[in-house]
Amino acid sequence: MDKLNLKSLTKRFGDLTVVDNLNLTLRSGEFVSLLGPSGCGKTTTLRMIAGFVTPTAGAVEMDGRQLSSASTSLPPEKRRMSMIFQSYALWPNMTVEQNVAFGLKMRKVARDEQTRRVGQILDVVQLRHLAARYPNELSGGQQQRVSLARALVVQPEILLLDEPLSNLDANLREEMRGEIRRLHDEFGITSIYVTHDQAEAMTTSDRIAVMNKGRIEQIDDPLTLYTRPKTRYVAEFIGRSNILEGRPNGSSVAFDGFEVALARLGTGGPIHTNEFSLRSQNVALHAACPSGDAVIVPGNITERAFLGETWDYAFRADACGLKVRVTSPPLNIFAVGQKVWLEINPSHIVPIQEDHHA
Amino acid sequence: MAELGIARNRDAAPAGFGAAVRNALSPTTLVALLLAAVLVFLVANPLFQLVKDSFTRASDHSFTFANYVTAFGRPRYVQALINSVELGAAAAIFASIIAVPLAWGVSRTDMPGRGFVHVMVLASFLIPPFVGAIGWILLGGPNAGWINKAWIALTGASAGPFNIFTFWGLALVTALYSFPLIYIFTKSALDLISTEMEEAAAILGAGPVQTTFRVTLPLALPAIIGSVFLVFLEVLGLYGTPALIAIPAGFNVVTTQLAAFFENPVRIEVAAAFSMPMVGITIALLWVQRRLLARKSYVTVGGKGGHREPMALGTFRWVLFGYAMAVASLTVFMPLIIILQTSLSKAWALPMSAANFTLKNFQQVLFDQVTVRQALVNTFQYAIITATICTFLGFAIAYISQRRLLPWSQLLANITLAPFAVPGIVLAICFYAAYAPPPFSLYGLGALVVIAFVTRFLPISFTNSNSAIQGLHPELEEAVRIAGGNQARALWSVVLPILKKSLFGSWLLIFIIGTRELSTAMFLSGPQTRVVSVLTLELSEQGQYEMLSAISVLLLVVTGVLTLLGTTILGRDFMLRRN
Numbered sequence: 001m002d003k004l005n006l007k008s009l010t011k012r013f014g015d016l017t018v019v020d021n022l023n024l025t026l027r028s029g030e031f032v033s034l035l036g037p038s039g040c041g042k043t044t045t046l047r048m049i050a051g052f053v054t055p056t057a058g059a060v061e062m063d064g065r066q067l068s069s070a071s072t073s074l075p076p077e078k079r080r081m082s083m084i085f086q087s088y089a090l091w092p093n094m095t096v097e098q099n100v101a102f103g104l105k106m107r108k109v110a111r112d113e114q115t116r117r118v119g120q121i122l123d124v125v126q127l128r129h130l131a132a133r134y135p136n137e138l139s140g141g142q143q144q145r146v147s148l149a150r151a152l153v154v155q156p157e158i159l160l161l162d163e164p165l166s167n168l169d170a171n172l173r174e175e176m177r178g179e180i181r182r183l184h185d186e187f188g189i190t191s192i193y194v195t196h197d198q199a200e201a202m203t204t205s206d207r208i209a210v211m212n213k214g215r216i217e218q219i220d221d222p223l224t225l226y227t228r229p230k231t232r233y234v235a236e237f238i239g240r241s242n243i244l245e246g247r248p249n250g251s252s253v254a255f256d257g258f259e260v261a262l263a264r265l266g267t268g269g270p271i272h273t274n275e276f277s278l279r280s281q282n283v284a285l286h287a288a289c290p291s292g293d294a295v296i297v298p299g300n301i302t303e304r305a306f307l308g309e310t311w312d313y314a315f316r317a318d319a320c321g322l323k324v325r326v327t328s329p330p331l332n333i334f335a336v337g338q339k340v341w342l343e344i345n346p347s348h349i350v351p352i353q354e355d356h357h358a
Numbered sequence: 359m360a361e362l363g364i365a366r367n368r369d370a371a372p373a374g375f376g377a378a379v380r381n382a383l384s385p386t387t388l389v390a391l392l393l394a395a396v397l398v399f400l401v402a403n404p405l406f407q408l409v410k411d412s413f414t415r416a417s418d419h420s421f422t423f424a425n426y427v428t429a430f431g432r433p434r435y436v437q438a439l440i441n442s443v444e445l446g447a448a449a450a451i452f453a454s455i456i457a458v459p460l461a462w463g464v465s466r467t468d469m470p471g472r473g474f475v476h477v478m479v480l481a482s483f484l485i486p487p488f489v490g491a492i493g494w495i496l497l498g499g500p501n502a503g504w505i506n507k508a509w510i511a512l513t514g515a516s517a518g519p520f521n522i523f524t525f526w527g528l529a530l531v532t533a534l535y536s537f538p539l540i541y542i543f544t545k546s547a548l549d550l551i552s553t554e555m556e557e558a559a560a561i562l563g564a565g566p567v568q569t570t571f572r573v574t575l576p577l578a579l580p581a582i583i584g585s586v587f588l589v590f591l592e593v594l595g596l597y598g599t600p601a602l603i604a605i606p607a608g609f610n611v612v613t614t615q616l617a618a619f620f621e622n623p624v625r626i627e628v629a630a631a632f633s634m635p636m637v638g639i640t641i642a643l644l645w646v647q648r649r650l651l652a653r654k655s656y657v658t659v660g661g662k663g664g665h666r667e668p669m670a671l672g673t674f675r676w677v678l679f680g681y682a683m684a685v686a687s688l689t690v691f692m693p694l695i696i697i698l699q700t701s702l703s704k705a706w707a708l709p710m711s712a713a714n715f716t717l718k719n720f721q722q723v724l725f726d727q728v729t730v731r732q733a734l735v736n737t738f739q740y741a742i743i744t745a746t747i748c749t750f751l752g753f754a755i756a757y758i759s760q761r762r763l764l765p766w767s768q769l770l771a772n773i774t775l776a777p778f779a780v781p782g783i784v785l786a787i788c789f790y791a792a793y794a795p796p797p798f799s800l801y802g803l804g805a806l807v808v809i810a811f812v813t814r815f816l817p818i819s820f821t822n823s824n825s826a827i828q829g830l831h832p833e834l835e836e837a838v839r840i841a842g843g844n845q846a847r848a849l850w851s852v853v854l855p856i857l858k859k860s861l862f863g864s865w866l867l868i869f870i871i872g873t874r875e876l877s878t879a880m881f882l883s884g885p886q887t888r889v890v891s892v893l894t895l896e897l898s899e900q901g902q903y904e905m906l907s908a909i910s911v912l913l914l915v916v917t918g919v920l921t922l923l924g925t926t927i928l929g930r931d932f933m934l935r936r937n
Contacts, residue, residue: 050561052667076560083561089554093576102572106563154562 002064003028003190004049004158009058011044011214018044020214021058026158029188031181032219033201036211036237042194045211046160049192050083051076062157077106082151083160086167088143090135096122096146097131103154121153124183141172148180152187159184159191165200177203198238202226210234226279232352235277242278242324244349257320258295264346271351280327282348285313285334286341295344297322301334315342385846390764393754397773400813404788405776411791412630428625429632438615439635445529445600445611446590452533453589456685457540458582463678465548466574468668470675475682480931482689483538484917486874488598488894489910490535493693495602496700496903498522502707504696523607528600532593534689539592540585547581548574566669584647591640595781597877598891602898612636613783613877620881626791633784641779694914701907719908730893730909736883737890738916740804741872744811749865751812752819757853760827761835771820778817782877785814790881802884810878815868822864826857863932866924870917 004026011019019041026032034042047053049060051073060068067074082103090099097118104114122128125145135143144164151159161180165173181204184191195201201208202222209219210233218230229235232243246253248271252261255276262271289296299322303314311328324342334340415422430436463469464476482490497505498520506518521527551574559569597613604611610618612632619629671678700706704716723730752774758764759771777785789810793800800806830853838848854861876891883892890909897906924932 050557052557052560075565076557077563077565079561080563081561083558085554085558087552087554089552089558091555091558091573091577093579102559102564103562106568150558150562160561 001028002026003030003062004192005059005061005064006045006049007059007061009045009048009060010056011041011048011053012056018214019048019055022214022216024209024216024219026190026192029190031184031191031193031204031206033193033195033205033208034211035195035198035201035208037196040211041214042196042211043162046162046192046194049158050081050160051079079158080154080156081158081160082154082156084147084151084162084164086163088135088147088164088167090143090146090150092135094134095131096127096133096135096138099135099146100150100153103150107154117153121149124152124186125149125179140168141176144168144172144176145179148183152183152189155187156189159189161191161193163195164193165195165197173200180204210237212237227348228350229277230353232275232277235350235352240280240325240327242280242283243352244276244278244322244324245274246276246349247274255322257297257317257322258344260295260346260349265349265351273351273353275352277350277352278324278344278348280312280325282345283324283326284343285315285326285328285332286343287334287338289341290343292343295346297342297344299340299342301336301338301340304334304336306330315340317342387764389754390758390767390770393751393758394770396751397755397770400809400816401773401776404785404792404813405780407792408630408633408784408788411627412634414627416625416627425627425631426634428628434610435615435632438610438612441525441604441609442594442612442636443639445525445532446593448526448529449532449536449593450586450590452529453537454540454582454586456533457537457585458544459678460682460685461541461544461548462570462575463682465545466570466669467671467678468675469671469678469682471679471682475679475686478682478686478690479538479541482535482686483542484870484914484921485535485690485693486598486876486891486910486913486917487532487535487596488602488874488876488891489697489913490689490693491531491599491602492894492898492903492906492910493697494522494527494531494534495898496696496706496907497692498527523603525607525609528603528607531603532596532599535599536589536592537685537689539589540582543581543585543588544578547578551577570669580650584650587643587647591643591781594636594639595783595877597783597880598895601895613781616783616787617880626787629787630791633781633787636781637779637784640781644779697907697910697914700903701911703904706903706907719904720912722905723908723912727905729888730905732886733888733890733893734909734912736804736807736887737873740808740811740889741869743808744815744872745865745869747808747812748815748819748868749823749861752816752864753823753857753861756820756823756827757849760824761832771824774820775817777813782814782875783880785810786878786881789813789878794882801882802887804887806882807879807887807889810882811872811875814875814878815872818871819864819868822860822867823857826860827853830856859928863924863928866920866928866932870920873913873916 002025004024006022006024009019009022009024010017022041022045024032034045036042044053048055048068051068054073055068055070057070059066062079066072067079091102094102100118100121101114104117109117118131119128122131125148127142127145127149130138130142135146138146147164164180165176168176177200180193184204193201193204205222207219207221208225210217210225212233218225218234220228225234225238229238229241235241235243244255246255246260248262249259251263252259253265253271253276265271285301289298297317298319299315299317301313302316302323305312309330311326311330311332311334313326313328313334315324315326316322326342412425413421413423415424460475460479464472469475495503497503500506500518500521500523503518503520503522505520509515509518509520522531555573555577556569559573560566564572595613597617600611600614601617605614612635616629616632619625619632699710701719702716703710703714704718705714708714723734725731755770755774759767764770780788789806790801792798793806793809800809834852834856835845835848838852839845843851874891875889876895879889879892883889890913894906894909897903897909
């Protein structure tokens with residue numbers, strides 16, 4: 001069942017198009033991330049859903065009912081949504097309890113019902129013992145949990161999260177993104193999560209929409225996004241990719257230094273591009289020529305860097321100009337200049353479309 | 359490396375006698391010791407003399423409580439104290455009724471003409487309170503005041519309804535020229551509240567009105583209350599307006615009562631004792647105000663804020679605009695028009711006509727009347743000297759305390775700020791007590807007025823410099839040191855060039871308020887060292903409103919021109935950057 005529908009949503013500020021003809025549908029209970037660098041239009045999209053920004057064209061629909069269009073916009077307070085802000089926006093003049101109860105008060109929930117639900121949600125986020133504290137007396141992680149409780153207690157139609165973890169330090173961030181997913185699984189609230197951090201998006205989301213210059217480049221589940229990037233932009237934004245040039249040639253594709261049969265690429269169907277993505281983690285280096293039916297390219301190491309959990313090698317083929325970056329486990333050690341064999345599984349070579357914006 | 363310069367000085371104290379001597383000979387230390395001596399002279403000694411005199415018998419200089427018995431033994435004197443507190447409370451309430459809606463309107467709504475309203479508030483801030491009071495005497499005097507005359511002409515009544523010479527008249531006029539303080543504090547608090555705070559309320563179901571009353575205003579409340587206290591204190595120490603209005607109305611407030619103790623014979627010891635409650639109240643309220651504003655988390659909550667949508671008020675925005683314009687008429691338009699008209703009239707009570715028009719008042723003020731001319735020259739001379747000394751001294755102390763060039767530099771800072779807790783008129787008593795009698799015998803010299811002014815305005819130049827230096831990263835200076843320059847070189851080549859605008863800003867601000875300072879000058883200026891503000895009180899007693907208006911116009915023109923200059927160079931709100 002569709003919960004939220006963004007139809008050709010567009011926002012222009014003067015000459016600047018921030019969100020460009022964006023279409024997105026969320027199923028009920030789904031958790032979708034908008035992922036992209038700053039300035040890609042993800043926050044503006046979220047604020048149009050919330051009703052803080054009126055679209056220039058297109059529409060926002062919830063449960064088939066129109067909320068926003070260029071001509072009319074239901075004010076935020078009538079949308080029955082919740083939002084987690086980057087700054088948490090906890091009101092410093094109210095206690096934790098008062099902050100959490102605010103939305104219930106606005107919804108005219110009876111007093112004892114308010115108390116019960118506030119207590120319940122504070123138990124869920126494990127903060128009941130701090131109910132009488134003021135926000136400035138809490139740590140960053142606790143403030144974050146208060147803001148989650150405040151958003152969830154009203155059982156919103158949709159939960160909007162605007163870079164909620166960007167003010168936390170690294171450890172806490174990992175803990176909280178697990179917490180956010182756990183709460184989502186518990187309450188099943190349709191959620192939209194705006195972030196520029198791919199790890200956050202990967203760990204929390206059912207689907208990720210990668211945004212670039214006001215458009216969605218690709219929307220897929222995290223694994224598909226990683227293994228089958230559709231555009232060069234996505235291939236380079238998610239993980240680390242080698243972009244290979246290949247010329248489709250009848251039933252095979254010719255790359256610099258090797259050739260692969262179309263059938264082995266595992267894409268099915270014809271290919272209309274000269275660009276292919278190859279993840280640096282999906283290739284292997286060997287000190288001796290391996291056997292098997294994978295593609296083998298001889299060459300040597302030109303650069304290396306130890307990144308702590310992995311090695312980052314630069315490989316150059318002997319016979320041609322092929323250069324590939326390879327990510328290897330810590331114990332696969334090769335010296336610069338060492339003779340090596342590169343092993344490529346052709347099914348990891350993914351054709352990518354021409355960029356929308358190229 | 360970054361800690362080097364600081365660490366050396368910190369270690370110097372316990373490093374033995376030889377090191378202490380070497381350290382004492384370093385130029386920074388010499389400068390700091392000099393500053394300490396200056397501060398003792400300007401601040402510590404006068405304050406000490408005030409307390410000491412209040413316990414001293416005038417005849418034989420022995421210890422006594424008699425001054426307190428005299429000061430608080432008469433119901434009339436106690437009543438003056440009560441009147442002051444009541445006046446302060448009434449004016450503070452009026453002022454917040456005026457200021458808070460305007461601040462909210464300008465900061466958060468789509469009220470039309472927000473920029474203009476802001477400028478009008480700044481204009482009321484710039485009008486010296488006693489000039490405003492003179493304007494209101496001309497407007498609201500019981501018989502001849504223009505408002506009453508207009509009323510009589512319109513209704514045919516035999517007497518006008520309005521009398522400025524009453525408690526409530528005084529409270530209103532006082533509020534009209536002290537409300538900008540509340541406006542400034544409230545507006546900057548509202549400006550600082552993150553938009554996300556309001557959006558969080560909106561998304562949870564609060565409409566604009568609910569958001570305003572449940573989130574926005576409560577968040578600004580500490581700033582509002584703090585500034586209301588400040589207005590209360592300002593009114594408590596105000597001398598000019600009560601002298602012009604309360605005395606003719608037949609009642610006294612603390613300041614006018616203090617002035618009475620200074621009439622022949624001068625009873626300085628009684629005045630000192632009588633000023634103690636005022637100092638006590640001031641210190642107590644400033645402490646409360648600091649506590650209120652100390653909850654910084656109220657305003658420094660970050661977030662990306664984003665694009666702030668002003669609240670749409672519908673037709674109510676015109677109501678709010680009308681209110682703002684009414685306030686502007688009462689504080690700026692009406693008083694200034696009446697003063698300008700009076701300054702160009704032969705007799706102010708007569709209607710405007712060609713026969714009544716004259717430029718003679720200006721000729722008198724600028725050329726004919728030696729006393730007036732002398733007072734004008736004195737005023738500008740003292741203001742220039744005061745502003746220059748204050749800017750220099752304030753910067754030096756701020757720099758030393760910020761960069762912790764001495765172990766006890768924080769103490770220097772605290773002493774510098776102390777005069778802020780002393781009303782101007784009490785400061786005048788301090789200086790009279792400390793430096794009028796031998797061995798200093800400064801009474802009648804311009805120097806006495808200037809040093810009192812310097813002490814009074816030093817907290818302003820200090821806080822200005824302090825926040826400017828705070829915004830300057832120490833690494834800029836450390837880069838000079840590591841490149842081979844000494845501290846003085848760092849100061850001269852980097853710090854001063856960067857801060858010159860902000861230093862000019864505090865010079866200008868102190869010059870402007872120096873030209874209008876009344877209460878500090880009151881007891882300190884002799885016949886040859888009279889300043890314009892003191893002169894206006896005398897002219898008012900003599901009923902010379904035409905000349906008085908001409909002086910006011912001159913003062914306003916100078917203030918206006920300098921403000922425009924400051925605005926052009928430093929931006930519109932250069933006067934407001936005080937903490």
